[in-house]
Amino acid sequence: MAIQHPSSAPSAPASSRPYPMAGPGYGKRSAPDQQPRRADDFMLLPLRERNIAGFIDQLPDGAAMDVKGLAKQLPLYGQQAVGSALKALSVAGYLRRVRCLVTGEGGQVRWVFRTFWSRTARDNEWWGALMAAEVQRTAVPEPVAVVTPVAPAAAPVVPEQRAQEREPVVGGHSPAYAALAQLGRVDARLALSAADCAVLEPLAAEWFTRGVDADYLVRALVAGLPAGVGSPVGLVRRRLTDKIPPQAPTAPVPPAPGTPVRRVMMECTKCGVPGRAEALPDGLCRACREPGQGAPEVPVELPAERDVRTYVAELRGLLKAP
Template identity: 85%
Template sequence: MAIQHLSSAPSAPASSRPYPMASPGYGKRPAPDQQPRRADDFMLLPLRERNIAGFIDQLPEGAAMDVKGLAKQLPLYGQQAVGSALKALSVAGYLRRVRCLVTGEGGQVRWVFRTFWSRTARDNEWWGALVGAEREQPTVAEPVAVRPETPAVPQQRTPEPVPPALEGDSAAYAALARLGRVDARLALSAADCAVLEPLAAEWFTRGVDADYLVRALVAGLPARVDSPVGLVRRRLTDKIPPQVSVTPVPPAPGTPVRRVMMECTKCGVPGRAEALPDGLCRACRQPDEGAPEVPVELPAERDVRTYVAELRDLLKAP
């Protein structure tokens, strides 16, 4: 009887149409200095992560890397499974999400969102150096595009657009009041919204909109939330994005300017590479209330087996 040998890195599923591509300048970017593709790539990963890693590895540069799009192409896994796998692959050192603030011709400023992928697992120091190198490279002005990728929100439906604030209500208050309709675990009272309004308003001064704020607050919620107002207060403080000038210093004529920062693989909150070990913010590394703190400083050099051991521990966590 013939025996079928299965590869550890499966090929992309057959499809009558090509895989959807992101807008120009966005999507998948291959990391440099990768090892040649081999049949035993990702062999040490658990089955789900091995399958998804093998699929991503064969996607072309510029392919869309959002959770919803990947789940549509992977019939065995839903959005929650894909989101969890991407988080695990980030911990294992295979990917990082990066955003670039690009100033092109005429002083036009826009964010470009990319997912760097390496079939060779890398440590935090290597990824930090890559982000630093990207920051120093010149950037060619790219077509204006709308971001096709959104942070994964496991077990959540897509947040509804936040309506304009009622008379007397600020945009921050309206966004907080909307949280309970996106996920009942974060239902806030009017008094809660009033108390948290100043913290939420600070996010708006840093260039984010209400839709971004809602996504960041509902991403990766624990199964049970005993104190919605306490959890929201902590996330408003821990996940607040950095200050980014919306009117950068004008570049020399013909020389576009680029600013690069890493973002959390799970919720999309931006930050410096050293503040996002394993590509995750503090809140997404510790999603459960009352869970022990994870040391921020990790060994600079870790081999693949160490990554896999941590990955298996992550998958066993409730």
């Protein structure tokens, strides 16, 4: 059946239930100073990117923006196609992935992940200025160190004990084993057997001793997977070794008085690696900007804002729908 090309930006598909919202602090965030919606929004993009951009544009702030969730709402496209489209929309200047440090109930500090969306395509300089404004807005001039009293007779708590207190054993398995078992449900390319999980469990357990949780571990292992995975256990073993985070310090070192604390960081749209805006042109890290075998090379720098429409028109020839 031929696909009809609408003359205006596509609307969100009809649904009997509202689009799923992300957890508090997560999800879509509308960028400031956007132009009003017009009939020709996104019309210079390829069909796949145009459809997905039109769908995202109509989502409310706070809507879930993970690849898996978007793919469930877009029956024409799978997770790989949605991920590729988000990367293209990032290059075209429509979105940036950002992680923000927030303080929750009880003073607990955690990172939340947001997707800033602009209906108006922006260049790297504009996105960098937005991130600088967010950093300034959330900066803490003189952070107050929080001291947790410890009874003199209490034995010192080692990192392994902290990990166990934070992630209790579930169903007779350790948190490391449970996280590995979950990989195949998040992405079938990393489906592991029970024996594989048992072999890799010590490597995954080391991540928990460094202050991360199961969600962080799973995100790190499934990010940026190749199209085909011949040996899931081999790939996971290599990633557990190569991507292990640094050892968390035993005690936080407070910055000097008057030093602002960075609470906002951009992250690569494709793989989630965090960094400053200037280190992630087009919203991509260096590894994800490098063209793969047979893939078209994407320019690192965007043109000035007045040339964005011309740039997007040229981008159409570089992208291929699945």
